[in-house]
């Protein structure tokens with residue numbers, strides 16, 4: 001049996017006729033940038049996230065950068081996030097002219113620890129960026145509370161959380177704005193690069209809309225310098241088709257996750273990562289913590305099972321952030337997690353047999369070592 005880490009082909013085989021028809025429709029109309037497919041996707045995605053508006057952009061990284069800029073990040077303004085995320089979260093802060101500050105995460109959930117925020121907030125701090133890592137909403141109640149008290153904005157990094165809920169409400173509408181990625185491997189993935197910013201703050205979103213398109217308020221009238229960060233119509237057309245399946249796919253992932261949890265709970269060497277109370281996660285990744293991780297990965301690979309690490313090196317220990325002077329031991333929870341985390345195969349079409357095979361392979365590894 002083969003169990004790939006991710007199976008995008010199965011998803012596209014099932015949608016092939018619809019995606020091909022969408023391609024033919026866009027080709028026939030030859031409106032490749034903007035137009036009805038883009039408008040349609042923006043309003044459908046906003047409705048899905050239960051916010052008033054969405055602006056589609058060319059990637060999740062652009063969504064973050066444009067959102068930071070729209071909220072006024074400049075000249076050394078400090079933005080607080082977590083060290084256990086993909087570099088796009090912080091790269092976009094620097095690209096906007098800001099400076100990155102970190103807080104550590106909660107051991108059980110590996111999500112932002114809001115109790116550590118107060119101590120890091122300084123006179124230059126302007127905002128907080130919780131990351132809904134693995135598709136699990138961060139503890140937004142606590143985070144937003146601190147932010148409101150200290151007059152900071154909150155932008156969700158929702159790149160891994162399309163459709164997840166916190167206290168009944170969707171990610172994307174839990175802070176002042178949110179950035180989404182539709183990179184192909186995400187729960188809602190384009191057939192190329194794509195992203196979006198959601199918010200119910202129309203003024204900020206109109207700034208994002210302007211920045212996305214060279215600062216134009218109308219064609220060749222530039223209110224400011226911006227970027228070319230537009231989403232092409234073909235990706236919008238593909239995303240509209242996939243958005244209609246997203247709830248069903250997320251539910252299939254939740255079932256796969258509960259099967260994994262059920263099968264793994266008796267295996268004492270494998271620790272599960274928990275979700276905060278009152279969240280509905282979407283399991284972009286299914287992550288466990290194991291001793292001897294590299295040996296586990298090698299043993300699984302030998303049996304045809306794909307795995308991943310999200311992420312092997314916390315950002316404050318990356319070469320790219322050497323200049324921050326944050327050495328080992330500064331964020332012990334994130335550092336310990338980076339040594340142990342292991343992402344198991346997870347996608348909507350994963351079968352019960354495949355999950356059983358992965359769990360049985362883990363059991364045999366630990367029985368024999």
Ligand SMILES: *Cc1c(COP(=O)(O)O)cnc(C)c1O
Nearest residue numbers: 059060061086088159181182183
């Ligand atoms: C994927 C991802 C991004 C970046 O999105 P791109 O579309 O690849 O630019 C940002 N943050 C997190 C947490 C991600 O997983």
